[in-house]
Amino acid sequence: MAELAPNKAPETAIRGARFLLWLEAWKSFKKNKLAVVGLIIVLIFVFLAVFAPVITPEGINEQKLAERLQPPSSEHWLGTDDFGRDILSRIIHGARISLWVGFVSVIGSIVVGCFLGILAGYYGRWVDTLISRFFDIMLAFPSMLLAIAIVAVLGPSLRNALIAIAIINVPNFGRLIRSKVLSIKQEEYITAAKAIGMRDRRILFHHILPNSMAPIIVQGTLAIATAIIEAAALGFLGLGAEPPTPEWGKMLADSKDYLVQAPWTMFFPGIAIMLTVLGFNLMGDGLRDALDPRMKN
Amino acid sequence: STTTEEAPPPEEKAGETNEPEETKDTEEEQNKESDADPVDNTLVFGRGADSVGLDPATITDGESIKVTLNIYDTLVKYADLDTSIEPSLATSWESSDDGLTYTFKLREGVKFHDGTDFNAEAVVYNFERWANGDKSSFYYYSSMFGGFKGDEGHVIQEVKAIDELTVEFTLSRPQAPFLQNVAMPVFGIASPTALEKYGESFTENPVGTGPFVFQEWKRNDKIVLVKNDNYFMDGYPKLDSVIFVSIPDNATRLNELIAGEIDVADGVSPNDGSRIEGESDLQLFTRPSMNVGYLGLTNTRPPFDNKLVRQALNHAVDKEGIIAAFYAGQAEPAKNPLPPVIAGYNDDIEPYPYDLEKAKELLAEAGYPDGFEMELWAMPVPRPYMPDGQKVAEVLQNSFAQIGVEAKIVSFEWATYLEKARNGEADAFLLGWTGDNGDADNFIYVLLDKDNIGSNNYSYYSNDELHDILIAAQSNPDQEARVELYKQAQEIIHDDAPWIPLVHSTPILGGKNNVADFFAHPTGSQALTKVYFE
Amino acid sequence: MFSYTIRRLLMLIPVLFGMTFIVFFMIRAIPGDPAQVILGQLATEEAINNLRAELGLDQPWFTQYFEYLKQLLTLDLGESLRTRTAVSEEIWPYMAATFELSFVALLIAVVVGVNAGIISAWFQKSWFDYTAMVVALVGVSMPIFWLGLMEQWIFSVQLDWLPPSKRENVKNPVETITHFYLIDSLIQGRMDQFVDVVKHLIMPGIALATIPMAIIARITRSSMLEVLRSDYIRTARAKGQKMFWVVYKHSLKNAVIPVLTVIGLQTGLLLGGAILTETIFSWPGIGRYIYNAIEYRDYPVIQSGILIVATIFVLINLIVDLLYAFIDPRIKYN
Amino acid sequence: MPKMLLEVEKMKKYFPINGGILGRKIGEVKAVDDVSFSVYEGETFGLVGESGCGKSTTGRSLLRLHEPTEGKVTFNEKEITSLSPNELRTIRRDVQMIFQDPFASLNPRQTVEKILEEPLIVHNIGTPKERKQMVSDMLDTVGLNSYHAKRYPHQFSGGQRQRIGIARALMTKPKLIIADEPVSALDVSIQSQILNLLDDLQKGFSLTYIFIAHDLGVVRHICDRVGVMYLGKIVELSSSEKLYEKALHPYTEALLSSVPIPDPTYEREHIELIGDMPSPSNPPTGCSFHTRCPQCMEICKTVQPKFEEIEEDHYVACHLFSKNEQL
């Protein structure tokens, strides 16, 4: 059993104790090379997204029809698209969109999913039955079709695609939380909390929820990856971002016809999607290993 | 008359239908087929969507017509490459001077595919069937001939069999484009016996007199037609069979063509023209232009109720640029709602030049010196006249922005798009039209007359003076006079600027090099009677 | 076990019921009127109203819903508004197309995925492990529509090895009996067609298999790793058993449950119609069938299509659950 | 005679087994089946028995962490079994628990300080500052340092974690502590540290313990009175002296003779029991021990023996000693 050498300087070193767990997770995360690569990829894209207007060589919408479909060159590193717009600039701006869709939709799903999952897991009985059945129903839907139908109801736009993606992911989080609540409810420290006379609500918010965070973060990271692909797929079907938004899936769809003529128009947005998604997946895996001790080897 | 193109909105895009029906009647026939080894002389025609039905009278979509055109014949038909009238089931015809009576002499010895005789009675039967139409079917009939029996505007008062091979039509008022209309593929003559026999399901068991006999239909997948050995044109058709396959994705369809899986690819996107030219074993077919692509401005919605604003926007569009980029040059800029091939085209009209300064001036004059915000609706599906609405919209958005007009590009699913646009919910919308009988009326009246508000006049443009001209032109049998009237009409329209006419495109198709005598028809649907493999 | 199955089947009822409810009202919330869509833009107001009445669309939604439920109870799936054919009649070819493709994709995914996962776990931290897992991660990160287009471009356009799309060579069509072309061509002894059908299946099969394959490989690996660390594996090795058998006999059977769960879920997803794959490869499957029905507002088709897909999904997962009990004697459903 | 602190009368706890088509109850696990005993102020009452015999369930049911199926529990003249949830919470201030697994019973995401402060917060004791002081005092008391306060449970060794668990139980200054196998997860050398600590605390805080264990040596060492459980029932209850000197019940005897003695020279007879404890969902008829009892009689198979006081303060449930039967 691990004992900290008692002669180490105490007070100061341990300030910000809340962080300690994260610090430790970070340490174990750091050791995972692939995860770090993932993190770096994600950070690069986040950086690009945040500073897009500053760093892009050109605006995203400067059409120069005369310069359309130019291959990569020193002037346009990734070439130009069929409007003569600089692909690099658009991909960089596209990072904003994809990350935005990824983060916001996942946060949306988490919030709603948590709410429902907690209700179900904590109150049990008919509340649980009702919510669980609802999740079953949602999960039984072919998810892409559901997303398409939702977008059809709301009208195609980036925002609505985001909403659709958030909705189809709700049951995943809901179930996760529910099962977490159920399993944590069985933990000995919850019995201990009850034994000291703690009220249910406090148990829920001080014990159960904080202990469910790790899997949610992991699942959330991975869900961002999926959400980005889903958004791209909707974009590809013409059900996502409105033009001229440089959404990657839409860029792909737009350049589909140029696959032979100007392969770079199709190649780079695809790579951008893949890299970002890969980044999140690698990071999610790393987080899982770091946050979930069971997965440690 | 109306178009093939628009009516079927949803059908054409990635549409697919579904039917199980196919199997039963298919199987026996298929056996025959596999014995016959039809591979050699079979043309595979790849297109974007499946047909909706094969009863020509009830269909509205281009993809259905492409097939029915080869199964049925009409009394008169269009020439191979334009809309001039040629004999078909009728070998000759004459009209009275007042334009109220038409008499057709029918071809002798023609038989329907089911072996029954084609004769005057059959023609009467078909027209009677349409004229007594159930209101939910036969849309083309009612729109081309002013409704059904008993309706006030119904044009065809009576259809009489004079003798075995003579039919006489009596009209209630003269209709200038009457022959143009009768030639429309939707008025293909069906076998009365088969109609009785199949009833509702005739649409899946089509029987006509045409060059090809229907054999099999696998919904969403393919339609197989085989040669009509008893076709009245000697030596035709040359093909043993034709298979129409649906391949929704443009790129895939082209790949199929390149890979040699199909012989002709419809709806090739203009950009791919060069690719086809680059392949030594492929050839490019161009369809003579008989269409218009435009940006409609809903004339009742502010600020588009202001003529100056509409004119200003007309100045702000770089049509040449759009054509170069997204039509690969396969189009010409439009200044009129009519395409130039159609009689009545007014070539004297001066187009609004691409002039942003002028546009700004006009805007200022209209009271919008700082521009305004608007929605710009982009079509979600490719059309011959607008292969990529979204991209055209982006170009428009970009130039509007330069005169201070902030356009937000909006799109809906095609069905929704049309419905909402028809309801006048759009500020400005991209749309277009392919003529289906080559008459000016089929463009100007249908698209811009106040009668058609709530129907094909999506821009809610209403001008009484124009209306009078168009009605006069409709019933005037004198071609010269009509041309003048339409030229006049175009002037009014040009000045009012209810739209921004964008392009008249030349749609392209790809084909194998050995496909000969394939005539891409301006209406979008062609008979494959003469096609053969070299 | 039997009673568990019955209970699960009973539980299916509220799920499917809820499903019909959601689908029914959701698709009616989609703007656009089927009558309008069917009649096209030339239709008159009157014609539309007539058609609406004929199709029963003029009734209040709830009336329509109860009518629909009544229909369902008699196992009547309704009639397509567009083709006027019973959905139950016309749906099979699409299902079959999807089943066939899914089967091939799943076969690829399971064979490759499971073995890659096993070997990765067995030789943990070897180059194979790293490579396989990175490849798997790239696999799940790939937009499959992109992959599909790239495949087509490389293998049919550039190399001309495989047909770009569809299920068969249209000039040499398979005579349909079961609508599974592999089976149909085989039972008719048409080897040429069989080969042709296989060729058509390869690219969409791979495109569709990519993600499940990657997921299965990953889950197999982690599940195997856990099992390989367990006491009974040590026991097996302490007996002197060969590592190969330790892995493929003792470990795999234990590791297979989570893998099975994933396979069940993935099968459901595949059968649910991989719309993008079906679009790119012009595959006349159930996904596009429903997708098109959405475009046409063909309510009965959407309703029944989704209902059938969902039922299959739920049933597959029920079967997976029951399979657990066959694999693991500790699991007893009572 | 010291004051009676806790009295348990005919307590039962049955867990339902669900199944069938509708998932209804199809059976029950009789985890605790009619148990009565009392605990006096200041003593350590031990509960021993083999695993699964219902010791933990008994301990938890006392606090209504499991709702007892039947029976009455009286603590300090209050009937716990009929309290409202709010009153129950107040009572829990006076009755605390120490758990077997010191790791599982500490929230891994809370610092020691937080863990120890929680009982105070829950029962509204002190201001934040006072609470901090109390925590650091308590850490000293259980042999930890206040610089441990900011650490997380996984950063401690097993023995230290158990000290934290003990400290938590003591925070509200309870009267009674139910210790559920508090040392069985620990190494021998650590076990003795904890046992000594419990001993010291009992004196320092005048605590009463209910000590659940399966290690008879430990029980002997720490308990004043011991109840031996078998299959949900107490089969023998007596002072620890008497029990270890002269066990009456055949089960107790067998149990004692099975304990390995760390003394190679010590010779004694082993009473080997055959087989395992039966399942509590399907207990044998009659005396539940009869299936393994070396001295089983006919009557044992059908008639359940009464739990009776055979000698002063020595209760047994066995037909061998049943007065009625012998008469």
Place this chain on the structure above:
Amino acid sequence: MSESSVLQVNGLKTSFFMDKTEVPAVDHVDFDLKQGEIIAIVGESGCGKSVTSLSIMGLVPHPPGKVVGGEVFFNDEDLLKVSESKMRDIRGNEIAMIFQEPMTSLNPLFTIGNQITEAILIHRKWSKKQAKAKAIEYLKLVGLPRAEALMNEYPHQLSGGMRQRVMIAMAMVCEPKVLIADEPTTALDVTIQSQILALMKRLNQKLNTSIILITHDLGVVSEICERVIVMYAGKIVEEADVKTIFEHPEHPYTKGLIQSVPDIRNKKERLYSIPGNVPIPGSIKKGCRFADRCEFVMDRCREKTPELISIEGDHKVRCFLHQESEEQN
């Protein structure tokens, strides 16, 4: 190798490599196992008992573990050097092992019969039928009722004690020369424990199998063992026959350990307790590993590591207290 020795361990060192640092779990362990003898290895959790036995079996989980030094002689061969296939022939056949957790050491998805016959068929070219008969024979030998029926049952249908018997039957079925039992009774109740211990003793006498019994329970040791090895933090600190260990323990750790066990025979007023905790493996780099907890610690204890030396016959101790007396003598 002495005449009657079946297994001889010399200077065995096994380390775990965590983040590239080497953590020795077993550090220079030497001992002999004689024919028919039962020896015990005792020590607290984490002191390296299991790793010692896994090292002998060649089953140290790798990565992260690795045997980094020493020799293990069996049949005149160094097991640490033989090929994996040779090692497989020995495992289960000549040296068998049973583990602490009877609950998890049997594969839950295969029947008892399947698992025992497998053990036979790996090493014997027998028919399935023969193997089955043998398996049933051994199930009976370990005192399981209904042996035939058990063959078709799954582990979860058995109680802990029964499973541990099955484990023993499985280990003994090839009649190995050496049986390594790693805490075979820790998870069991006392009544079951005493059944299992009695069984092992019987088997030892009947089949003359040598047994290495690993445990942390001194009571168990005194019940059945002849010789005892006490380990602390990866090293042997004391070795002697069982009587000597209990009567004259010499190492302060052994002494403390024996004194801190509560006895059911009499109530001690206060238990002895060794202060402090077992050190984290690898944390003590120099000196005696017990120094921090030792009552008699001297300066040199913190500087140098004492050797394991023989003080009287077979009695060996690793402590400077005795080294001194040796040196003085």
